[in-house]
Amino acid sequence: MISLLKAALTETTPKQPRDEIKGAIRKAMQGLGILHLRPTFQKLVRQHDKWKALLTVEIGKAEKLMDKKNLKQSRRDDRRDIGRKNEIFNHGIKGIKKITGKYNTSNPLTEVKISCPCGLKCTWQEYASPRTEQEREERTMTWIQKCTKNLRTHSLKMTRGGLEIKLEALTDMLPILQITGNPPPDLGTRSLVYDTRPWKGENLPAGIEIFFQKNAYHPFATCGNPNCGRTGPIPMSIIPISTTSEQSPPTRSIEHFCEGENCFKTDPTNFRSTRHSTKDRTFLDKAGIFNFQTIARGETIRDPVTNFREFSQFIFKMPSHKAPRFSEVPADLFKQAPVAFQRRIHLLVNEMLRGNYDCDNELLMAKVILIHKDKDIAKLDHYRSIALPNTIYQLIMIIITSRLRQLSGNYAVMEGSQYG
Numbered sequence: 001m002i003s004l005l006k007a008a009l010t011e012t013t014p015k016q017p018r019d020e021i022k023g024a025i026r027k028a029m030q031g032l033g034i035l036h037l038r039p040t041f042q043k044l045v046r047q048h049d050k051w052k053a054l055l056t057v058e059i060g061k062a063e064k065l066m067d068k069k070n071l072k073q074s075r076r077d078d079r080r081d082i083g084r085k086n087e088i089f090n091h092g093i094k095g096i097k098k099i100t101g102k103y104n105t106s107n108p109l110t111e112v113k114i115s116c117p118c119g120l121k122c123t124w125q126e127y128a129s130p131r132t133e134q135e136r137e138e139r140t141m142t143w144i145q146k147c148t149k150n151l152r153t154h155s156l157k158m159t160r161g162g163l164e165i166k167l168e169a170l171t172d173m174l175p176i177l178q179i180t181g182n183p184p185p186d187l188g189t190r191s192l193v194y195d196t197r198p199w200k201g202e203n204l205p206a207g208i209e210i211f212f213q214k215n216a217y218h219p220f221a222t223c224g225n226p227n228c229g230r231t232g233p234i235p236m237s238i239i240p241i242s243t244t245s246e247q248s249p250p251t252r253s254i255e256h257f258c259e260g261e262n263c264f265k266t267d268p269t270n271f272r273s274t275r276h277s278t279k280d281r282t283f284l285d286k287a288g289i290f291n292f293q294t295i296a297r298g299e300t301i302r303d304p305v306t307n308f309r310e311f312s313q314f315i316f317k318m319p320s321h322k323a324p325r326f327s328e329v330p331a332d333l334f335k336q337a338p339v340a341f342q343r344r345i346h347l348l349v350n351e352m353l354r355g356n357y358d359c360d361n362e363l364l365m366a367k368v369i370l371i372h373k374d375k376d377i378a379k380l381d382h383y384r385s386i387a388l389p390n391t392i393y394q395l396i397m398i399i400i401t402s403r404l405r406q407l408s409g410n411y412a413v414m415e416g417s418q419y420g
Contacts, residue, residue, distance in 0.1 A: 005059045028055065085336045109370065111198040112207040113378050117173050117234060117257075119166035119193030125186055136186035147179045164193060170206035174236045174255055174266070181265070192234065192259060198378060205252070206237040208370070211380045213254055217271065223258040224269030230260035233271040295411050301403040304350035311346045314398050322388075323369070329391050349396060363390050 005028055032054070124136070137158060144165070148154055153168040154176075167173060183190070199207035213235035223230045234257040255266045284290065305311045318331035334345065351357040366387035374382035389397070408414050 005055055005062060032058070109204070109372075109377055109383075111200045111378050112204060112211070112380050113196060113198050114207050114211050114380060115194050115196045116170055116199065116203075116207055116210050117192040117236065118170060118195045119164060119173075120176060120180060121162060121164045121191045121193050122180075122183060123162040123188040124160075125188050139184060140186055143184055148176065151176060162188070166193060166195075168203075170199065170203045170210075171237050171239045174238045174257070177257070177265075189261065190264060208380065209237045209252070209254055210235050212368075212385060221271040223260060223263060223271060224267050225258065225260075225263050228258060228260045228263040230258055230263065232259075233257065233267065234259055236266075293411065293413050295407050295413065299407055301400050301407070302353050302355065304353050305346065305399065308343060308346055311349070312342065314395060314402070315342060315345075317398050317402075318391075318395060324388065324391060331391055331394065334391060334395070345392075345395075349392070349399070352396060353399070359393070363393055365390075366393075 124133075140158075140163060144156060144163070148156075148165070151167070151169075151172050154172070155166045157164045157166075165176065167176065180190070217233060221231060221233055223233070236255050236257050238253055238255055240251060240253070256271045258265060258267050258271075305314070315334050318334060320332055320335070322331060324330045334342065337345075348357070352359060366389045368385050368387055370380075370383040370385055372382060373384055376382055
């Protein structure tokens with residue numbers, strides 16, 4: 001409408017009385033309600049100064065109305081943006097899922113199929129008389145009942161070859177091995193009992209831990225007992241019994257068990273690899289291998305980020321729409337946060353880079369998430385694990401990675417033929 005009125009004002013001058021009325025002037029007269037006049041009167045109106053004044057007034061009214069509509073639309077957009085930010089602040093990752101429309105549609109992992117140690121098997125010592133066999137079974141039963149009185153559901157089976165104890169909870173495996181560490185003389189050698197049944201409920205985390213811990217072992221992980229030297233540790237999950245009355249979540253841990261006949265206990269050195277037997281590599285330094293394409297001494301990556309604009313760019317590099325860690329603080333919260341909040345994070349990160357503030361262990365820990373990659377959800381081979389670090393930790397890693405990349409480029413550490 002404004003463009004039409006301005007075009008009509010432009011066509012008004014310099015027109016002759018005999019010129020036909022057409023184009024923008026005709027449409028403007030139609031909009032103002034004077035097109036019903038005879039053509040002669042329409043030409044007179046076009047030549048009059050009040051026609052120009054009327055167009056100018058109508059243009060002003062239309063511009064004011066447009067300004068009001070723009071202001072109303074701008075306020076509506078601002079309220080929408082504020083609502084979006086409040087949704088992120090109030091609901092964290094749930095708000096991000098609602099805004100982006102991303103919801104998890106994958107099936108949950110309810111059971112796993114993996115071979116896990118779930119029992120203990122002991123053989124009998126050989127005795128001649130049947131009477132002695134009956135007595136040893138009674139003595140062994142009394143000893144077993146005393147050892148397993150604090151354990152959860154389990155089953156006991158006695159045969160001519162020995163006895164077998166099967167547990168329902170995988171986290172009870174290490175306690176029963178520790179309790180039965182000094183068996184009576186009626187029992188001989190001990191061995192582990194394995195089962196590949198689907199592990200559900202409270203056994204689900206233990207089965208997952210055992211699977212991924214096995215994959216994490218070094219190929220030549222060796223028992224630290226000098227009299228053993230066996231490879232292939234057996235990981236076992238354990239939940240320590242809390243002695244306090246406070247209701248806090250149990251702390252899970254993994255012990256590394258050696259199944260060797262001369263050992264059959266946990267390894268205090270956690271099955272170290274053979275790296276300690278590798279020859280010293282100081283001869284490489286003496287040969288000058290590292291004199292070229294290396295970062296010079298004195299360079300550091302711990303300098304604070306002095307410029308807030310540069311720090312804002314690091315925040316912008318953080319991945320969006322990613323699940324957060326235990327704190328439930330996503331990176332989108334940092335991106336959408338007010339400048340005052342970002343400046344406080346800037347000060348905190350600089351204190352960490354200077355070494356004036358030591359990060360807590362909780363800040364450095366990551367949450368491991370399993371991502372399903374194939375059809376059968378019960379097979380852990382079809383899963384890939386990813387680590388979700390804390391948002392502050394992730395921001396610091398982006399800063400350090402950027403500085404390492406810059407130093408590598410300055411000193412030509414990485415060649416063009418190197419990939420990965």
